[in-house]
Amino acid sequence: MTSEVDKVDGGRRHFLLVATTVTGIAGAAMTAVPFLASWKPSARAQALGAPVEQDISKLEAGAMVKVNWRGQAIFIVRRSPEMMKQLEDPALADRLRDPKSEQSDQPQYAKNETRSLKPDVLVLVGVCTHLGCAPLSRFQPQDAQLGADWPGGFYCPCHGSKFDLAGRVFKDVPAPLNLRVPPYRFVNDGVVQIGVDTEKA
Amino acid sequence: MSATMPGQERGRLAQLVDWIDARFPMTRFIKEHASEYYAPKNFNFWYYFGSLALVVLVLQIVTGIFLTMNYKPSAAEAFASVEYIMRDVDWGWLIRYMHSTGASAFFIVVYLHMFRGLMYGSYKNPRELVWIFGMLIYLCLMAEAFFGYLLPWGNMSYWGAQVIVSLFGAIPGIGEGLVEWIRGDYYISDITLNRFFALHVVALPLALVFLVIAHILALHEVGSNNPDGVEIKKLKGPDGHPVDGIPFHPFYTVKDLVGVIVFAMLFSLVLFFAPEMGGYFLEHANFDPANALQTPEHIAPVWYFTPFYAILRAVPNKLLGVVLMGVAVVSFFFLPWLDKAKVKSIRYRGWLFRSFLTAFAISFVALGYLGLQPPTPAYTMAARLFTAVYFAYFLLMPWYTRIDQTRPVPERVTYEAH
Numbered sequence: 001m002t003s004e005v006d007k008v009d010g011g012r013r014h015f016l017l018v019a020t021t022v023t024g025i026a027g028a029a030m031t032a033v034p035f036l037a038s039w040k041p042s043a044r045a046q047a048l049g050a051p052v053e054q055d056i057s058k059l060e061a062g063a064m065v066k067v068n069w070r071g072q073a074i075f076i077v078r079r080s081p082e083m084m085k086q087l088e089d090p091a092l093a094d095r096l097r098d099p100k101s102e103q104s105d106q107p108q109y110a111k112n113e114t115r116s117l118k119p120d121v122l123v124l125v126g127v128c129t130h131l132g133c134a135p136l137s138r139f140q141p142q143d144a145q146l147g148a149d150w151p152g153g154f155y156c157p158c159h160g161s162k163f164d165l166a167g168r169v170f171k172d173v174p175a176p177l178n179l180r181v182p183p184y185r186f187v188n189d190g191v192v193q194i195g196v197d198t199e200k201a
Numbered sequence: 202m203s204a205t206m207p208g209q210e211r212g213r214l215a216q217l218v219d220w221i222d223a224r225f226p227m228t229r230f231i232k233e234h235a236s237e238y239y240a241p242k243n244f245n246f247w248y249y250f251g252s253l254a255l256v257v258l259v260l261q262i263v264t265g266i267f268l269t270m271n272y273k274p275s276a277a278e279a280f281a282s283v284e285y286i287m288r289d290v291d292w293g294w295l296i297r298y299m300h301s302t303g304a305s306a307f308f309i310v311v312y313l314h315m316f317r318g319l320m321y322g323s324y325k326n327p328r329e330l331v332w333i334f335g336m337l338i339y340l341c342l343m344a345e346a347f348f349g350y351l352l353p354w355g356n357m358s359y360w361g362a363q364v365i366v367s368l369f370g371a372i373p374g375i376g377e378g379l380v381e382w383i384r385g386d387y388y389i390s391d392i393t394l395n396r397f398f399a400l401h402v403v404a405l406p407l408a409l410v411f412l413v414i415a416h417i418l419a420l421h422e423v424g425s426n427n428p429d430g431v432e433i434k435k436l437k438g439p440d441g442h443p444v445d446g447i448p449f450h451p452f453y454t455v456k457d458l459v460g461v462i463v464f465a466m467l468f469s470l471v472l473f474f475a476p477e478m479g480g481y482f483l484e485h486a487n488f489d490p491a492n493a494l495q496t497p498e499h500i501a502p503v504w505y506f507t508p509f510y511a512i513l514r515a516v517p518n519k520l521l522g523v524v525l526m527g528v529a530v531v532s533f534f535f536l537p538w539l540d541k542a543k544v545k546s547i548r549y550r551g552w553l554f555r556s557f558l559t560a561f562a563i564s565f566v567a568l569g570y571l572g573l574q575p576p577t578p579a580y581t582m583a584a585r586l587f588t589a590v591y592f593a594y595f596l597l598m599p600w601y602t603r604i605d606q607t608r609p610v611p612e613r614v615t616y617e618a619h
Contacts, residue, residue, distance in 0.1 A: 033292075037292050038270075038291050038296060040291050042271075044289040
């Protein structure tokens with residue numbers, strides 16, 4: 001009996017070690033899945049993060065309304081004809097860091113001159129792309145504090161970043177990117193829904 | 202030092218190991234406690250439960266951590282947060298069931314582990330301290346389970362806590378003040394819940410981990426017992442190792458791995474198909490939120506406390522009942538000194554010891570059953586009978602272990618190669 005015990009079948013031992021280890025790793029991975037997955041946003045978080053509707057039928061020209069979507073401030077602005085005119089100024093593009101919105105984050109339908117689906121309704125994520133403060137609205141051109149050449153737009157009080165009336169960032173400020181545009185769509189002419197993309201026509 | 206071929210430079214991995222070993226006793230530790238810890242070669246089924254207890258401890262800690270990520274320890278939010286975990290958190294239901302099944306599994310494993318000790322005399326010299334650390338672990342485990350049970354803030358949670366905390370009121374003089382101090386309030390409230398949460402999540406787990414380390418260190422200091430009760434260190438071979446010993450790693454690491462897998466299979470059966478276990482693992486009354494004005498129809502502690510609960514109820518005097526219940530738990534501590542036999546294992550003991558141990562085991566299970574039943578006169582009579590048997594095991598032990606007709610213990614362990 002003892003002589004049999006002394007001989008070790010090395011090949012068999014190696015196979016058993018490898019097979020057990022591989023199965024063990026597979027088992028460990030499968031066990032890890034529920035724990036790691038439990039970190040995903042829960043059903044409640046997803047429900048709370050659902051799209052938000054806002055009635056803008058009464059929103060006057062030049063006025064802004066703020067909506068909370070997923071903990072972020074969403075600015076909805078009804079741009080007046082004067083504000084639209086400011087955007088058309090050819091000299092404006094030279095003052096902007098990213099006039100064609102090539103680097104900034106917005107849906108495809110907002111990658112245009114007005115950065116919006118409809119020309120007069122601007123929807124932005126009200127979070128400064130520098131360090132995250134909420135910019136203030138400064139829609140009146142030629143502001144006393146911001147200068148005679150101020151075309152109107154947004155001003156961030158934390159570190160002085162400036163954005164135009166389409167949320168595009170100016171060149172000489174700390175913020176690197178245009179204000180983000182969230183996914184949104186029009187439920188009808190008077191109601192905008194934030195958090196859901198417009199279906200392709 | 203890792204082995205190398207003569208004339209070869211030490212490989213990178215070996216160099217790293219050397220660097221660590223010069224600063225931290227890693228290899229020495231692995232050798233002392235695994236690859237050169239010689240354990241008896243005749244371990245049987247009853248020797249799985251120590252490593253299983255360790256596995257369940259780790260399981261409870263990990264699942265507990267993840268539950269704490271979503272649980273809210275306030276009277277207003279606790280119950281709802283458990284339902285949130287069950288319904289809204291991805292895989293939350295599984296993590297919760299692992300923790301609740303694990304709690305019951307912990308006690309099943311620990312009771313079987315303790316019974317092994319009773320059978321094979323594992324508590325006897327020189328392992329008294331192993332046994333004492335083990336009993337301290339058991340006390341902490343009971344406290345941990347009790348504090349944890351309040352956390353879901355169900356109706357059984359509330360009333361179970363109410364009953365157990367008021368037990369302390371039986372202590373003469375300081376009783377009422379003590380109860381108020383434990384509760385932190387005039388009734389079981391949000392304050393009580395929050396402090397039980399701290400104890401359950403931090404204090405007792407830390408205590409348990411330290412006690413488990415102490416328990417294993419004490420064991421390794423003297424070496425493991427075995428089913429024959431033979432001290433293997435008495436007979437050493439020419440290499441200095443016990444002739445009846447085998448290195449824990451790889452023999453028992455591999456064998457215990459098989460034990461873990463079988464355990465995991467049984468655990469998973471319960472986890473996926475019967476996590477409530479008919480109301481024994483997750484009690485029905487706890488699916489209702491705590492209601493200070495409505496006691497559940499049928500109050501009983503969770504199954505693992507019922508033997509002691511039956512003893513408490515059997516005594517028709519509030520203070521004496523509490524005292525006797527406490528003595529029932531604490532009696533285990535004294536086993537190393539109550540047992541006067543020269544022989545360790547039941548295999549070489551006489552019919553007296555075997556009868557008393559069997560009677561004790563039966564009475565423990567019977568008391569457990571009776572603790573779950575309503576206290577009718579017949580059941581109370583039975584509980585008193587079994588309480589007497591329970592205590593007879595301990596109280597008469599110095600007598601029956603001394604006069605018991607033991608058989609001679611062999612020099613070598615009995616072992617069939619297979």
